[in-house]
Amino acid sequence: xxxxxxTTSQKEVQDYRHDNAKRxxxxxxxxxxxxxxxxxxxxEYAYNPHLPPNLRFDPNxxxxxxxxxxQKVQREVLSAEEAKTIADALRHHEPWLEWAGKQEKKSxxxxxxxxxxxxxxxxxAILKVAARENVQRSLFADPQQDYAEAVDFYQHDVEWANRLxxxxxLTVMSSLAHREDLAGKVQMIxxxxxxxxxxxxxxxxxxxxxxxxxxEQDLTREPEQIKAYRDTWxxxxxxxxxxxxxxxxxxxxxxxxxxxxxxxxSDENVHRVRSVMDEVFGPENFVSQLVFTKTxxxxxxxxVTTICDYILWYAKxxxxxxxxxxxxxxxxxxxxxxxxxxxxxxxILTIGERNLKLRNSEIVDDYRPFMxxxxxxxxxxEIKFDWHGRKIEGRFRTNEQGLKRALQANRILFTRSGIxxxxxxxxxxxxxxxxxWQDVIGAQNPVYVVQTNSQVxxxxxxxxxxxxxxxxxPTCGGGTTAYVAEQWGRRWITIDTSRVAxxxxxxxxxxxxxxxxxxxxxxxxxxxxxxxxxxxxxxxxSIANNTALDPIFLKHEPILKDKxxxxxxxxxxxxxxxxxxxxxxxxxxERREGKKSVTxxxxxxxxxxxxxxxxxxxxxxxxxxxxxxxxxxxxxxxxAWRAKMDEVNECIAASSEGEELVDQPEVDRKRVRVSxxxxxxxxxxxxxxxxxxxxxxxxxEEATDTFEDGEEGHEAVNAExxxxxxxxxxxxxxxxxxxxxxxxxxxxxxxxxDVLHAEGSWEDDDTERRVAVAFGPQHGPVTAIQVxxxxxxxxxxxxxxxxxxxxxxxxxAQTTISKDPNPDVRIHMAHxxxxxxxxxxxxxxxxxxxxxxxxLPRTELKETENGEFIVKMEGVDIYNPVDNTVNSAGADKxxxxxxxxxxxxxDFCITQAFFPDKKAWDKIVRDLKGVIDPExxxxxxxxxxxxxxxxxxxxxxxxVIDPRGNEVMRVHALGEVGY
Numbered sequence: 020x021x022x023x024x025x026t027t028s029q030k031e032v033q034d035y036r037h038d039n040a041k042r043x044x045x046x047x048x049x050x051x052x053x054x055x056x057x058x059x060x061x062x063e064y065a066y067n068p069h070l071p072p073n074l075r076f077d078p079n080x081x082x083x084x085x086x087x088x089x090q091k092v093q094r095e096v097l098s099a100e101e102a103k104t105i106a107d108a109l110r111h112h113e114p115w116l117e118w119a120g121k122q123e124k125k126s127x128x129x130x131x132x133x134x135x136x137x138x139x140x141x142x143x144a145i146l147k148v149a150a151r152e153n154v155q156r157s158l159f160a161d162p163q164q165d166y167a168e169a170v171d172f173y174q175h176d177v178e179w180a181n182r183l184x185x186x187x188x189l190t191v192m193s194s195l196a197h198r199e200d201l202a203g204k205v206q207m208i209x210x211x212x213x214x215x216x217x218x219x220x221x222x223x224x225x226x227x228x229x230x231x232x233x234x235e236q237d238l239t240r241e242p243e244q245i246k247a248y249r250d251t252w253x254x255x256x257x258x259x260x261x262x263x264x265x266x267x268x269x270x271x272x273x274x275x276x277x278x279x280x281x282x283x284x285s286d287e288n289v290h291r292v293r294s295v296m297d298e299v300f301g302p303e304n305f306v307s308q309l310v311f312t313k314t315x316x317x318x319x320x321x322x323v324t325t326i327c328d329y330i331l332w333y334a335k336x337x338x339x340x341x342x343x344x345x346x347x348x349x350x351x352x353x354x355x356x357x358x359x360x361x362x363x364x365x366x367i368l369t370i371g372e373r374n375l376k377l378r379n380s381e382i383v384d385d386y387r388p389f390m391x392x393x394x395x396x397x398x399x400x401e402i403k404f405d406w407h408g409r410k411i412e413g414r415f416r417t418n419e420q421g422l423k424r425a426l427q428a429n430r431i432l433f434t435r436s437g438i439x440x441x442x443x444x445x446x447x448x449x450x451x452x453x454x455x456w457q458d459v460i461g462a463q464n465p466v467y468v469v470q471t472n473s474q475v476x477x478x479x480x481x482x483x484x485x486x487x488x489x490x491x492x493p494t495c496g497g498g499t500t501a502y503v504a505e506q507w508g509r510r511w512i513t514i515d516t517s518r519v520a521x522x523x524x525x526x527x528x529x530x531x532x533x534x535x536x537x538x539x540x541x542x543x544x545x546x547x548x549x550x551x552x553x554x555x556x557x558x559x560x561s562i563a564n565n566t567a568l569d570p571i572f573l574k575h576e577p578i579l580k581d582k583x584x585x586x587x588x589x590x591x592x593x594x595x596x597x598x599x600x601x602x603x604x605x606x607x608x609e610r611r612e613g614k615k616s617v618t619x620x621x622x623x624x625x626x627x628x629x630x631x632x633x634x635x636x637x638x639x640x641x642x643x644x645x646x647x648x649x650x651x652x653x654x655x656x657x658x659a660w661r662a663k664m665d666e667v668n669e670c671i672a673a674s675s676e677g678e679e680l681v682d683q684p685e686v687d688r689k690r691v692r693v694s695x696x697x698x699x700x701x702x703x704x705x706x707x708x709x710x711x712x713x714x715x716x717x718x719x720e721e722a723t724d725t726f727e728d729g730e731e732g733h734e735a736v737n738a739e740x741x742x743x744x745x746x747x748x749x750x751x752x753x754x755x756x757x758x759x760x761x762x763x764x765x766x767x768x769x770x771x772x773d774v775l776h777a778e779g780s781w782e783d784d785d786t787e788r789r790v791a792v793a794f795g796p797q798h799g800p801v802t803a804i805q806v807x808x809x810x811x812x813x814x815x816x817x818x819x820x821x822x823x824x825x826x827x828x829x830x831x832a833q834t835t836i837s838k839d840p841n842p843d844v845r846i847h848m849a850h851x852x853x854x855x856x857x858x859x860x861x862x863x864x865x866x867x868x869x870x871x872x873x874x875l876p877r878t879e880l881k882e883t884e885n886g887e888f889i890v891k892m893e894g895v896d897i898y899n900p901v902d903n904t905v906n907s908a909g910a911d912k913x914x915x916x917x918x919x920x921x922x923x924x925x926d927f928c929i930t931q932a933f934f935p936d937k938k939a940w941d942k943i944v945r946d947l948k949g950v951i952d953p954e955x956x957x958x959x960x961x962x963x964x965x966x967x968x969x970x971x972x973x974x975x976x977x978x979v980i981d982p983r984g985n986e987v988m989r990v991h992a993l994g995e996v997g998y
Contacts, residue, residue: 030950033535034143034695035508035545036160037487041176043199044162044169045700047925048135048831052804054170056133056703127265129193133172133703134184135802137830138917138978139928142529142693146947148920148930148965149955159928160696169925173198181695182512183501183528185521186702188493191514192269194702195491205273205512206343206488209476209500211283212263212292259288260295266493267299273491277339279306279483282331283471289329296333306332306340311456311475330479340483345681347481348449348554349458357388357444364657365429365664366620366639391432391439394559407635413437421563427572428562428667446557449678452478471496476503481681484509487546498524505694506533508545518827518984521699522914528694529932532943535690549684553677561675568670575663579634582656587631592646600644601625691946698926701829703802742769745794745851746777749824753782754849767792774812781820788819795825795851803831806846810835813844824849830927830978830988837875837989876916876979880991887966888975888993892916892933895979895987910962911935915980921970922990927978931964969993 046054091097139159147154156163160180168175184191196202270280280300284292289308297305309330334340354360360368362385396416403412404419406426415422425431425440432439459474476499484490486508492500495515501524504511515521541547562568605625609617623638632638639657641650746769753763767779767790777792793809795801801823813821821844823836828848836846877893894909910916918931934940940956958965967975973993980986 030947031690032143032146032947032950033690033692034141035692036695037179037510037546038544039546040179040487040489040510042179042182043173044164044171044175044177045199045698046133046135046172046703047169048137048701048803048829049834049923049925050170051133051135051172051703051802051831052807054172056172129189129265129269131194131197132186132190133198134186134191134194134700135703135829135831136698136700136926138525138699139180139696139926140525140529140694140699141696141929142531143696144928144930145529145932146693146943146951148967149959150951154920154930156928158696160698161926161928179510181501181505181510181697182700183495183498183521183524183697184512184514184700184702185516185518186514186700187516188514189266189269190702192266192273192491192493195512196269196272201489202272203275204489205491206275206278206484206509207480208270208274208278208280208491208493209283209479210266210270210281210492211471211494211496212266213259256288256291260291263292264295264299267296270491270493271299271335274335276336277343278335279340279343279479280333280335281309281479282333283328283475284331285328286325289331293331296331300333300335304334304337306334306337307454308332309454309456309479311459311472313472314460330475332479343483343485345482345485346678347452347478347682348678348680349452350449351444354388354444356390358390359432359441360386360388361441361443362386362639363661364639365660366618367432368618387443387445389441389443391434392442392559394431394438394440407633409433411438416440416559417563421559424565424568424572425559425562428568428671429664430559430562440559443557446555447678449554449680452482471499473499473503476500477507477682480504480507480509485546486548487543495520495524498527502527502531505531508536508549518986520984522980522984525699526915526934526936526939528697529929530934530939530943531694532946533692535687535692536684537687549681552680552683552685554680555672555675556678557671557675562671565671565674567674568667571663571666571670575659575666578659579656579663582652582659583632583634583637586637586649586652586656589646589649589652590627590631592648593627597644597646598627601627601642604642691943691950693943702799703804741797742776742794745824746792749777749792750779754822754847756847764790772812774808775816778818786819789817790820790822791816791818792822792824795823795827797826800827800829801825801832801848802829803835806832806835810841810844810846814841818844820845820847822847822849824851826851827985830986833875833986833988834976834990875989876977876987878977878989878991880975880993880995883966885966887968888920889966890918890964890975890977890991892962892964892977892979895981912982913979914982914984917978917980918964918967919976919978920967921972922974922976923972924974927976927988930967931959933959933961933964935960 046056091101139161141158141160144154144158147158160178162169162175162177164175164177267280267282274280282292282296293305293308309332310327311330312326313328314326358370360370362368368386394415395413397414399414399416400418401412401414402419402422403410404423405411406423411422417425422431430441432441456475456478459472480490480500480503484507487510489510489512490500490504491511492513495501495513495517497520498513501511501513505528513524515524537550538545539547539550602625605617605621608621620639623636624640624642628636637656637660638653641653645653746767750764750767753761755761763782764779765782767777769777770791774793775791776794779790779792781788781790791809791813793801793805795805806823809821809823823832823846827850828836833848836848839846876895879891879893881889881891883889892910892913895913913935915935916933917927917929919927920930921928937957937960940959944951944953944956955965974990975993976988976990978986978988
């Protein structure tokens with residue numbers, strides 16, 4: 020590809036790389052079937068649904084045994100163990116929340132599933148393509164391992180890339196902790212679980228539709244989402260608490276010892292969730308209950324309008340977390356803290372009823388606001404000394420020498436009750452963030468049905484992490500946590516069961532642009548932190564201990580003494596007539612405005628001494644009736660006083676400790692930053708068979724040894740029941756093909772085995788072709804591993820057709836099927852109507868057209884005159900699970916489509932990304948004005964790719980994402996120009 024030269028005035032495009040961080044080599048989806056991954060079995064249990072959640076005060080439920088034991092003690096002597104049970108039950112204990120099945124469940128087991136990499140994403144690589152520059156695979160953080168090392172999964176450390184993972188958060192977190200050694204390595208976790216129990220309100224079913232209602236046509240049909248809902252709400256609040264408790268335990272395992280976890284919740288369940296978090300993390304590790312406004316709606320309610328949500332903040336170890344605490348400060352917006360105002364020459368106004376109006380008028384510009392702070396500290400030694408005719412006596416926050424420095428620095432206020440410290444508001448122009456956040460509101464321009472304001476997540480992240488730290492969000496949603504972590508240079512992992520959420524988060528991250536924050540001069544790079552701005556933090560201690568002030572005081576003392584002597588010499592020029600006139604002004608103000616209106620400045624100006632002013636009595640300003648020489652002398656004195664104070668204040672500011680503003684790093688305006696490389700991954704689901712080692716999913720994941728009896732073969736029974744149901748439906752309904760032809764089965768019988776599930780033959784088939792059927796997971800996609808295993812088995816046993824029936828198919832599986840790898844076995848890809856798995860969530864369960872085959876993207880590969888290639892995307896067959904129809908849609912109906920211009924068969928590296936939303940790239944276009952031709956970005960909302968050269972692998976892959984987040988994929992060999 021021809022490169023375009025960059026002029027020196029153009030902005031540079033950068034991303035942050037975490038060079039010191041590593042991750043394990045997860046299996047790329049394209050070669051996952053070629054390596055061995057051990058999958059431990061998963062055991063499933065059920066809860067008892069008959070107990071309401073309630074607070075218990077006995078730690079192990081032994082109080083339930085008391086009635087029986089009390090009856091027994093009347094008949095016979097209790098055993099030592101029984102006596103201990105009574106004694107323990109009668110002791111006082113901290114309360115705990117009990118719900119159905121909790122006492123029976125002693126532990127739970129989770130399958131640490133394998134995570135397959137389906138896509139590698141690099142915004143920088145896409146921008147290089149747009150700028151007609153060459154793209155290196157290193158931009159994607161692709162380890163580019165040789166084959167032997169690449170299929171040795173989870174055994175090698177490779178370059179870090181952030182992670183967007185499709186799957187159940189519990190199994191994914193277990194995998195991260197135990198397959199990838201991330202236990203104890205996550206610094207912060209942010210969880211935004213469902214607030215309520217409505218199925219529709221928790222999940223968005225379409226990329227383009229955020230207005231989700233409780234209508235059947237709005238319900239998501241994603242199998243992972245259906246399972247997530249059932250696991251969470253089958254027993255209402257009981258299931259919800261068990262669901263959350265298990266995930267909190269898994270999250271705690273991932274946290275560093277000084278890590279923090281934040282759980283966002285509404286008032287509906289905040290009390291229950293806090294009790295669960297007390298149980299998991301310990302009440303001693305509770306940090307704060309943050310409150311933030313979610314709306315400013317004026318809509319009335321039956322009672323009181325709720326406008327806030329809550330964030331429960333716990334530390335893994337509160338004492339250790341203190342070392343990681345980074346304070347966030349808010350700029351003071353007004354002078355509401357001020358009790359006094361001081362002008363340039365030291366005049367002080369006290370905020371009172373009579374001059375309150377001054378607060379918002381000339382005071383703002385001409386006076387410096389301060390609040391008077393307590394100086395008393397009882398345990399300290401008593402201090403006694405005279406200062407300018409006043410007696411200083413008491414126990415203060417500093418010693419005598421420090422107090423004298425503060426006095427000379429004009430930092431002490433004399434009041435009727437004693438002395439107080441002057442805390443000027445600009446001594447510390449910010450205030451620490453507290454737990455009440457009234458300055459935030461709901462998400463601005465949200466892309467997802469339930470999306471948090473990024474500022475809320477940002478504050479949590481900034482308070483508890485540093486650049487380079489790892490952040491986890493097991494409830495991805497619109498990708499806010501990942502977006503905020505990317506913005507602030509943190510590594511991130513985010514998880515969701517929804518393909519819609521994954522699709523929206525991918526687009527949001529891929530099209531984002533950020534300020535480039537300057538890094539500290541540190542060999543650790545991003546892990547060394549940002550070059551943050553600072554603000555002064557002047558305290559009494561920093562003034563009292565500042566020995567650099569002493570020479571300044573000595574320097575200005577003779578100057579001020581000389582000016583004061585001159586001032587007092589001119590005082591003799593004031594006649595009695597002038598004195599009388601000045602006193603009349605004082606009396607008139609007191610008569611007109613009241614005695615309290617007369618200020619210290621008024622008395623100094625109008626009530627002149629007979630012979631001389633003391634240093635602490637000098638007027639702040641002049642009166643026009645004064646002799647001109649007296650006015651000039653006072654002006655000279657006040658200028659000298661001001662010069663001293665300016666030098667004093669400069670010294671104080673220079674010597675004070677600054678507070679680092681972690682939310683205000685220095686910005687390099689010559690650079691634009693985009694998201695760093697990240698991978699899109701998915702859980703490898705358990706294979707579906709009658710073998711208990713690889714059961715069909717769907718039962719609750721909770722365990723209790725109470726229910727072990729009679730559980731042998733339980734998994735096989737569940738699998739058999741599920742397969743019997745699907746085989747019966749498939750035999751009755753047949754398979755509908757794109758030409759509206761339906762193929763029915765003459766015979767279809769189950770097979771005993773762990774790969775192929777049924778065999779049969781077609782009706783009206785003169786050739787008597789033998790058909791094998793393999794079903795995908797109940798709660799996950801058909802994968803490339805399953806396709807390759809089934810294809811080998813079908814060929815080995817002599818089948819002519821192989822039907823894969825699944826609720827979804829991942830991209831690698833579709834690619835394998837589209838290659839038609841074995842000409843002796845014809846493969847069909849049939850989607851099962853998701854409503855089959857939703858019979859308890861729908862009013863009407865479908866009975867026909869349950870298995871539908873639809874095709875691949877309609878794409879054309881064209882070669883240009885200069886030997887480059889262009890892909891044209893004409894449309895795709897989009898499956899509507901609500902109507903159970905396949906519509907041949909145009910390119911404008913897809914949510915996104917991507918190109919890997921040099922597909923290596925392992926994982927899909929997005930080199931060009933196209934979104935029908937023409938505004939998707941707007942921010943980057945503005946930020947990169949003059950760097951990349953805007954017409955290139957216009958193409959990124961179109962149906963024809965930018966030209967690209969032939970790559971090393973002479974292969975281009977096209978992936979299309981439909982509005983429900985499902986993906987279809989097609990591969991073109993560059994030698995096969997055309998459709």
